[in-house]
Amino acid sequence: MQAPPATPSMARNKRDAIYRILAQMKQDGINISDLEACRSHGASSTTSDMEDACSAQSDSSPSLLASPVSLDDSPLPRGQSLPKRSRKRTRATMDSDDETGSVQSTSVQLKARRSLAHDFASHSPSDEVLGSQDEGKDDENDSEGPSTARVPLSTAAEDVQASLASSISIDMDEVELVDTFMRLIFPSDDLAASAKRSRYRFDVRQAIQYQVRKLQSARTGGRWRRDIDPSPNGDMPEIIAGGVTQNGKTLIKVLAIVVGHLLGVSSIIVSTTRSGTSSLSNKIERYLLRDLHPKLQPTIKHICELDARKHGPEPMCNFLRKHGCLFINDTARLKLYNASHTIQSARSCAHLGEDFPCQLILDEADSYYRNSSDPIQLEKALADLHQQVKPVLRWSVSATLIPVFLHLKDKKFGLDSDSIIYTQPDHTYVGVRDFKPLQIDGKNQFLMPKDLKPANLYSNHLTDEVIRQAVDKPCSLTLVITNPRVDAANNVFELARRIQNSYPRVAALIVVGRGRFYMPPPQPRLPEDSIAPPPAYVIRRMDVSALIEAIDGHVGLETPLVVLGYSQMIRGDTFRSNRRVPTHIICALGRAMSIEKMVQAMGRASYQDSKLEDNGFQHVTVLTYPQDFDSAQAYPQWLAEMQQKLQEGTGISEATSRLATYSDRANVIFRQNKPIGQRNDNLRLETSFEDPEPGCERPGRKFLDRLHAEDPVLQTLRAIAIENRETSETFKQELVDYNYKGTGMTAKEFADAYNERIGEGSRHVTVQAITCKLGKLVDNGVLERSKGRRVQPTRYWIASKELLQPSTAYRSSLGSSRLGMLS
Structure with a gap:
């Protein structure tokens, strides 16, 4: 045989x-x-x-x-x-x-x-030993909680699932259908039902209800609609899912796939980067294997395995006939085009009466919504996928949802306050709101723009202090997201070698686009029963969390570990093992990076089931820019306050308008020079924010106020900029329209005004010195500037958000007449 x-x-x-x-x-x-x-x-x-x-x-x-x-x-x-x-x-x-x-x-x-x-x-x-180890590792990779031994479904539970699945139909009553799904996902005979429920950090019944309602609305006359408009103002049914970073949003996707599969709807998941897509597909597959009867599990494929140009239309036709889950990564636009072409070809060879409905799940959805007048090829490919595939439901899943809300706030059909799902962290969760800035002699320390540059290997005395504090303790894990260079001089590899030269007992892991490079410590401190670490080599097919687990086995928890990278450390991967969690993070992204990318990068140091105290640490220590620290902590607070407004009956459009007021702790844009959403998207968060109570300003704001108070030149230039804005006849209209052309002052005009103010008895300041000071105010988010040209020199003006949100340190200097004008 x-x-x-x-x-x-x-x-x-x-x-x-x-x-x-x-x-x-x-x-x-x-x-x-x-x-x-x-x-x-x-x-x-x-x-x-x-x-x-x-x-x-x-x-x-x-x-x-x-x-x-x-x-x-x-x-x-x-x-x-x-x-x-x-x-x-x-x-x-x-x-x-x-x-x-x-x-x-x-x-x-x-x-x-x-x-x-x-x-x-x-x-x-x-099957027993390794299965239990993998089970615990899977939980940790998605921050799902402590490691537990795998309890397989009993035969009775599998029989219940099979029986219920055979009775499910999209045409059933909504309440009956939701009850059936609840009994299927959490069988009464399942020994692990209670542990399974604890992994879902959102209302499972509500999520199923939303999806069933949306899918039923996409049917008419017993057939799936083909005339759904996917544009931002169209009638595409939408579900928005989010929450804090590293808090189990993968299970939202798992639930969406299972419900769609049993209702006869295929799933298409578009995720960011090749490694991120691969990591997500592995986690989803492991959850399906653990929680669902084998005969009920949807098939998971990548578009490369079903491309009609290589394999013909039949494999995709059979795949859609089984209502599987298709993965596509956004790094190759041709794969999106191939998916559209392949699905169209499969539908053309389907049997008479067959219908292949699909739901589209956008992972890290904030990176796909854009208003650019000149769309890139990826945007065109995604739009083509919408037009050709015609999905019946679209999911937008992300921890940074502000761009999604701003794009969909005027959507009249397909989106309502009952279309939003949030995950809720439990008491073991360590998030960005629990982070503490680096302290030296009892004072908070932050990076300033231009502190880190190629000439100094993107490091200075503050980054060295973070590394020193980390290596002084065992079990430390430091994330360094500062150096974007890979092949050029002064790259991330040279930075890793510099750290190891200073601290030879440190292990280094470099995460870049072409792979992950492990650099064992030059002088390892090995446990007695450990095998010596191998030489440095590239690792391509292993999740970062599994790789950190393997490094722990080689060099032991006593060895400090430093992970270095840039763009590949912003989204997707989880940087922890079963016993080691991030303890320090250095994050310095450039101004071209959006607020969302910065929040996602900071979120790489967040996790569930904290091991911090077990490893001898009280909190995660952060070194970043002061505005970024405040914005990262404010982002989840803004989402939480918006969720509260929606629960109180406020519409999405109103909750994102000027009429909505949020607390100062939710102010994500104060002094922030990074954009919201994608570059050139020109999104504006117009919500109002309360003033902080005296003495309760956030750490980054206090640091900048102290910095400006120590420099009288900065104070004077800021006052001049405010006076210039107030004497402008079009001041209020410009604040509304964000039209700053021809406004503001040049550096020479600032220099003349400054020298006039200090008087003839004082030493005059040159235009070059004033330009340097104005640059600092721009970097700190106090001023904005235009793009200088030969015929039109650079102009500077006060940032509207700075003027509308004066700090208590400057409130007294503005005067009652100026404050009245702001109201």
Whole structure:
């Protein structure tokens, strides 16, 4: 009888088993240098199943660092021994290898590998032991809570799920349909039902109700509508889902996929970056395997596996017929176009009467909504996907939803206050509102613009102090998001080497677009039962959290770990392991980055199920710009206050207008020179904000006020700018229209006004010195400036948000007449 074809999961299990066995061989003192040479002698042609496993996206074991990986660098999990039969066969095989040439021994080695894998798989309790370890790791990767042993569904629970699924129909009554889904997701005979409920940090019944209602509204006459308008003002049914970073939004997507699958609706998920999409698909697949009957689980595919240009329309047709889940990453516009073309081709070859409805799930949705008059290719491809596929429901999922609300605030159909789902953090959650700024001698410290530049490797005495405080304690994990250079001089690799030269016991992990590079400590502090870390190499197919777990196994928790990167550390990945969590973060994104990207980057240090106190830390220490620190802490507060307004009956349009007032703790735009949403989108958050109570200003604002108070030149220039704005006849209209052309003053006019104010007896200040001071006020968000040209020099004016929100430190200097004008 012919053996069944090997699946990628079987190949992964075989590879993992082989690597564990070879690691045990090293511990037993067996020479495996010939096996190292095996990889360079054409072994790939004979072991295609293993190569396929390496190319497939894998949920790698914590004991593996990468693929490719040095064969002697993968320790056997603790408490797990190698079967005697495997050890005996290994030694015999290696003895025969020593007697023959390296080329002739290749086939013998490969046979030994396969035989050892078979023996190991038949003797090791991988289903119980490794399954429990992976279960805990999966929870941690999505910040879902403490590690718990996997409790599989009982036969009775699976029978209940199968029975309920067969009775589900989109034409059922809404209440009956929601009740059926609740009994299916949380079967009464499921031993892990209570633990499963605790992982969902949102109202599951309400979320199902929203989705069922939206899907039923997309049907007419027993058929799915094909005339839905996906434009911002169209009638596309919408659901907006959000919450704080790293707080279980993946389960919202899992629930949407399951409900859509059982109602006959396929799901298309568009996510950011290739690694982010791969990580998301792995997590969703693990949740489905854990919580749903195998026969009810939707098929998960990437568009590359179903592209009609490579495989024809039939694979996509069968995929849509089974109501699966299709993943597309936004880094390649051709994949979006191919998805549109492939789905259209599949529909054209469908049977008579077949309908293939799809729901579109936008992960990190704030990065897709744009008003640009000159759209980029990605925007055109996404618009084409809407027009060709014609989804019946659109999900917008993100922790930074302000751009989504601003784009959809005027939507008249398909969106209401009952279309928003928020996750709620529990008492173990550590978020940006719990972060504390770096302190030196009891004073908060922040970065200033131009402090970090290529010439100093994007570091200074403050970044050095953060690293020093981190390496002084074991179990520390420092995230450094400052250096955007990869191949140019003074890049992130040189920064990592500089840190290791100063602190040779520090391990470094570099996260860039082409992979992850692990740099073990030059002088490692190894635990007694640890295997020495391998040399630096690139790691492509491993989640960052799993990689940190593997590094912990190599160098131990006693070794400080520093993770460095830039754009690849903004979204998607979780930077923690089961025992190590972020303790310090240095974040310095440029002005071209949006507020949302900055908040997402700061959120990489947030997590559920805090291990901080267990590891000897009281809070996460942050070093960033003062405006960014305040905005990052204000963002979740703004979303929480908006949710409260919606619950009180306020519409989305009104909650984002000038009539809506939010607290000072929710002021995300004060002195902020980063844009909201995408670059050139020109989004404006027009909501009003309360003044802070005296003495209760936020840390970043206090720092800037103190900085300005110590510099009389900055104070005087700010006062001159305010007076200039107040004497302008079009002042109020310009505040409304955001039209600053031809307004403000040039640097020479500021210099003349300043010298006139200080009097003839004082030393006059040059235009160059005034320009430098004006630049500082621009960097701190106090002033705005135009783009200077030869015929039109740069002009500076007071930022409207600064004038409308005067701090208590300057309120007395403005005078009652000026304050009255602001009202």
